[in-house]
Amino acid sequence: MKQFLLGVVTTLVVLVVAAAVLLVSVGSGTAPAAPRPSATPSGTAAPPTDLAADETWLGSVDLTSRDLVSAEGDLAGVRARGTGVRFGADGMHADTLAVDATVPFATVAEQIGSGTTVYAAPDGRAGVQRRATLFGRTVTIRATGTVRADRGQLLIEPETVDLGGPAFLDAIAGAAARALVTIRQPVPGVPAGLVLRKVTTTPSGFAVALDGADVTVGR
Template sequence: MEWKRAKDWLIGAVGMVLALGVALVVLWWAASDPANGNEAEPVPSPTQGTGRPTDAVPPDGLREDEVWLADLDLDAGTVMTAGSLLHDVRAVGQDVVSRPEGLVAGRLTVDATVPFEVVAQELGGGSVIRAADGGQATVVRTVEALGRELRVTATGTVDVEEGRLVVDPRSIDIGGPDFLSDATAAVVRRFVTIEHDIEGLPEGLVLQDVVVRVDGFRANLRGEDIELAP
C-alpha cells in the first residue's frame, strides 16, 4: 500500500511538472507579440531546430480546453519515492495532449539509471553490485547454504525478460577447492540472480533494453498512450 501511494505520488509529480511546462508555453504565447511589431511572420514548427520530424499533425477534433504538443522533453537528475530511486532521467513524449483531466502522451520514451545500490538493497545479504568486463555485472553477497555462511561472488549477463531487469550468473565463486565451488554453485545461484522491476514511472512503460554502466543499470523504457497525470 505504501509503495502504491508513493508510486501514485510520483506519477502525479511528473504530471505536474509537464503540466507546468505546458501552461508556461500557453501563457507566453498569449502574452507576447511577434518580434517585429504587427508584421506577420511564419509560425515556427514546434519541432523546428530539435532534429525531429517537423511534419507532425495535430489530432482531429482538438477541443478548446485542450493543448497539443508535437513533442515534450523532461530531464531530472534524480527521481525518488519511498521505494524507488532513479538517476539521470530523460523522458521524451510525442503527440502529447493536455486536457482538464490530465496529460496523455501518444508515445513516451524514458531513459534512466537504476543505481547499483538500489538493486543491491533489494537483493539483501549485504550485497554489493558493480560493473564487470564485457557488459556484465558482478554480485558479491553473503548467503547461508549447507549450514554455513558463504561470501559469494557471481558475475553474469544482463538482459530483459518479461519487462524485468535480469542478471543471470555465468560464473559463481565461493572460494575454496573447485569441487566445493561447483557443488555449491547450484545451491546459491538463486541468491545471486537478480530480477528487478523498475518502479516509480508512469504505468504502461515497458522495459526494452538495459546496459551496464559504472554507476548502475541504464534502462530504456517505452510505451504508448501513457497517462502522465491523473
C-alpha cells in the same frame, strides 16, 4: 497586449506543469506491463478533437533531469520524450512515451536485499556479491554475469559463481547459489505501459531505455 502576455504566462505554466507530470510519471512505482511493439516518440502527434475544458494537450515534450528520487528507488540522467501528451484533473496520458535513465547500482542492490553489492565487471558484465545461508552455513556469494532486457525486466544471469570455500562446497551448493545471484526485476519507479527495451552496464549503474504507447499516469 494583455491577452498576449496572458497567453505567454499560460504557456509557461503549462510547460512547467507538463514537466512535473512527466517526471513524476517516471517515479510512480508501477511495474512495467508486458512488452509491446516499440513506440519511440517521433515527430508531433495530431491535436485531439475531444479535448475537455479542464485538459491541456502538448504535441511533443522532451524533458531531462539529472536526478530523480522516489520511494521505489533513485534514477539518474533521466530523459523523457513524449508525444500526444494530455493532462488534466485525473492525471496524464501520452500517446507515446520513451525514457532513458541510469539505474544506480545501489538502487538495484536495495531491491535485491540487504547485504548485497552490485558493481560493474569487465566486458560489459555485472558483478553481484551477497550474503546468504546455504545448508545451514552463512556464505558470501560472488558472481559475474551478463546483463540484458528480458520480457520487460532487467536480467542478470551469472556466468561464474564463487562461494569462497572449498571446491566441493561450490559443487554441492552451486545451483542454489546461482539462483540467489540470478537477478530479475523491473526498473524501479516507472509507470505501467513502459517496457524495458535495452540495458547496458556503465561504471555508475545500468543504462536503461524504456518506451511504450498509451501510457497513463494518475495523479
